[in-house]
Amino acid sequence: MSTVAWWNCFAGIAGNMALGALVDAGADLASIEGGLAKLELSGWEIRSEQVLRAGVAATYLDVAVEAGPQTRTYTSIVAMLERADLPERARRRALEVFDRLGRAESRLHGVPLGEVHFHEVGSTDAIVDVVGTCIALELLGVDEVFSGPVAQGSGMASSAHGSLPVPAPAVSVVLAEAGAPIYGTGVRMELTTPTGAALLAGLCDGWGPVPAMNVVACGFGAGTRDIDGLPNATQVLIGEVHAGEGPDLEGAQPLVVMEATVDDVTGEILASTITALLARGALDAWVSPVTGKKGRPAHVLTVLSDPSHVNKLRAAITSETGTLGVRASTWRRWPSARNFTTVEVDGLPVRVKVSAQRYKAEHDDALRAAAKLGRPVREIAREAEEAARTTPL
Secondary structure (H helix, E strand, C coil), X not given: CEEXXXXXXXXXXXXXXXXXXXHHCCCCHHHHHHHHCCCCCCCEEEXXXXXXXXXXXEEEEEEEECCCCCCEXXXXXXXXXXXXXXXXXXXHHHHHHHHHHHHHHHHHHCCCHHHCEECHHHCHHHHHHHHHHHHHHHHCCCCEEEXXXXXXXXXXXXXCCEEEECXXXXXXHHHHHHCCCXXXXXXXXXXXXXXXXXXXXXXXXXXCCCCCCEEEEEEEXXXXXXXXXXXXXXXXXXXXXXXXXXXXXXXXXXXEEEEEEECCCCHHHHHHHHHHHHHCCCCEEEEEEEECHHHCEEEEEEEEECHHHHHHHHHHHHHHHCCCCCEEEEEEECCCCEEEEXXXXXXXXXXXXXXXXXXXXXXXXXXXXXXXXXXXXXXXXXXXXXXXXXXCC
């Protein structure tokens, strides 16, 4: 049996909302504070309050600090976590959270990871939120963490770098690289903060609806402000999954599936779009005919992507087809290991893909050889595959 936590981020997520939800679900706050006291971190206090957010009871946590905002480097935070006497799994989780955020900041500001300076996320309250959340998960015995789609606000938000668009650049990069599904709400405020996004990216083993489990606890962590018509809170469900139940995600690779439905794009454009997407890193791409609005013939363009390529592939789908929208979902896949070997057929090179299941000649190579030799492609492919079976890798 394993214990699972599932985040319901219908109003986004922030560091204190995540920690508050776990305390609301039963994690002992005094024990969390005891674990945090082992950090080389002083001048902080956690204040807990039971509040209502749009009629929903939730725990609101406020981390009060003596000094003003502090800036710490990624390197100094990692050193602090490695020196602290924390449960090993809590330490690993916290390091992963800051690693996710550090790599995002490195990319956004063009500096090496070791030189990244955290502003808001390096302040004392953010470190308490992150490490406290990881300790709370350990207290609840959580083995795996999952999340549903993550709500985003709109407008502008203040930061140490000045006013930034919502969602903030760090939020967008962290969630995109994690393959997290997101959606907009139109709420004119920041719903998901960089700390909240990094917690999801660093902790989550997968994304999607509530997994099959027996729910044993539920908690709501409140945000600071009230929102008209929406409980400003993050929900967490804690449940038990028995061995053999639910999907086995061991070794699964996260995969983002993007789709666009178009009814005014020619076959020539769709073909060139697929070529462009594969050239930009898509794992696969294809077109399926459908019947659209008002009985119009249409096509669904489907693209498989590694989470790290989502942004550039989404931009390519939009620019190549002119579609007004791209939708996405997160899947998992178990790719088989494969290698390539090159053999000769009548003196011409042909690459062959080799896996435990089969040998498969690369069609483009077989096509070129067939054209030069004046022979059928299928014969060239068969001879190449037979030669590969006897060629050491």
